[in-house]
Amino acid sequence: MTPDLLEQGAKRVQAHVAALEARTGQTESGGRAAGFSRLATPGEVDVTHGRILYLEDVSVSFDGFKAINNLSLDIAPGELRCIIGPNGAGKTTMMDIITGKTKPNTGTVFFGSTIDLLRYKEAEIAQLGIGRKFQKPTVFEQLTVFENLELALKTNKGVKASMFFKLDSAQRDRLAEVLHTIHLAESVHRLAGNLSHGQKQWLEIGMLLMQDPKLLLLDEPVAGMTDEETERTAELFLSLKGKHSLMVVEHDMSFIRTISDIVTVLCEGSVLAQGTLDQVQADERVIEVYLGR
Numbered sequence: 001m002t003p004d005l006l007e008q009g010a011k012r013v014q015a016h017v018a019a020l021e022a023r024t025g026q027t028e029s030g031g032r033a034a035g036f037s038r039l040a041t042p043g044e045v046d047v048t049h050g051r052i053l054y055l056e057d058v059s060v061s062f063d064g065f066k067a068i069n070n071l072s073l074d075i076a077p078g079e080l081r082c083i084i085g086p087n088g089a090g091k092t093t094m095m096d097i098i099t100g101k102t103k104p105n106t107g108t109v110f111f112g113s114t115i116d117l118l119r120y121k122e123a124e125i126a127q128l129g130i131g132r133k134f135q136k137p138t139v140f141e142q143l144t145v146f147e148n149l150e151l152a153l154k155t156n157k158g159v160k161a162s163m164f165f166k167l168d169s170a171q172r173d174r175l176a177e178v179l180h181t182i183h184l185a186e187s188v189h190r191l192a193g194n195l196s197h198g199q200k201q202w203l204e205i206g207m208l209l210m211q212d213p214k215l216l217l218l219d220e221p222v223a224g225m226t227d228e229e230t231e232r233t234a235e236l237f238l239s240l241k242g243k244h245s246l247m248v249v250e251h252d253m254s255f256i257r258t259i260s261d262i263v264t265v266l267c268e269g270s271v272l273a274q275g276t277l278d279q280v281q282a283d284e285r286v287i288e289v290y291l292g293r
């Protein structure tokens with residue numbers, strides 16, 4: 001279903017609810033009426049049920065091999081969820097499913113309680129507000145930090161619109177805020193190609209932030225970073241928590257310890273354990289398949 005169709009559907013439903021109220025003086029049962037009205041803005045994420053991401057019984061097979069196996073998982077709005085697990089556990093495949101790169105064979109994947117992500121293509125899912133950062137930074141090395149961030153706002157616009165694109169004052173303010181958040185305010189005019197590996201990672205996160213994603217998926221964000229860069233990345237993520245929801249896949253346990261509330265352990269395509277880092281680290285099954293290696 002496209003956002004246009006969602007909007008049309010929401011308008012129809014709102015008209016229905018208004019007519020019902022006018023006729024009977026009664027509203028629909030609370031949950032239904034509330035759910036209907038929230039569809040009015042396409043892409044708006046309904047988190048009134050306390051979940052921004054919801055996966056249930058999701059499975060996907062590659063040539064008969066179940067990479068994701070009845071996976072169920074949910075994330076609260078503003079939460080910073082860490083995902084750990086051995087190589088081949090299905091962490092990347094899970095992110096591929098959430099972002100529409102891979103379609104599961106079975107299961108349910110919802111963004112909030114009304115947006116069925118399985119109905120959308122990868123580009124549409126990005127526009128709905130799910131940003132993804134892959135492990136390797138992919139900034140434009142020949143452009144400055146400023147130009148990279150500016151470019152992030154131009155994506156989704158046509159070629160002509162991009163050529164004449166000028167930042168308005170709200171966008172300038174946003175860019176300044178993002179620069180500060182990603183610790184690159186003093187490097188604004190440097191070429192991205194001259195930044196350190198860690199700074200490139202922050203710049204790419206900044207490019208995602210320019211689009212104000214509701215949910216950010218981050219795959220091994222501190223791999224290859226120095227200790228100092230890792231510490232600053234932890235500060236960055238903690239500052240994003242609450243404003244955005246984050247799902248962070250990492251192997252670096254000291255980084256996880258600094259940023260995590262709840263940690264989910266994936267193994268063989270499903271959730272093996274979940275809890276605080278101390279709880280999952282004490283779990284015999286987790287020690288056997290992952291930590292004890």
Ligand SMILES: Nc1ncnc2c1ncn2[C@@H]1O[C@H](COP(=O)(O)OP(=O)(O)OP(=O)(O)O)[C@@H](O)[C@H]1O
Nearest residue numbers: 062063066067085086087088089090091092093094
């Ligand atoms: N397109 C594909 N075709 C065939 N097999 C695949 C495909 N994508 C993933 N797999 C397999 O699915 C399993 C899960 O892979 P995935 O990359 O999701 O694991 P991961 O937890 O991200 O591992 P890592 O920590 O090494 O990145 C692996 O056995 C992998 O070989």
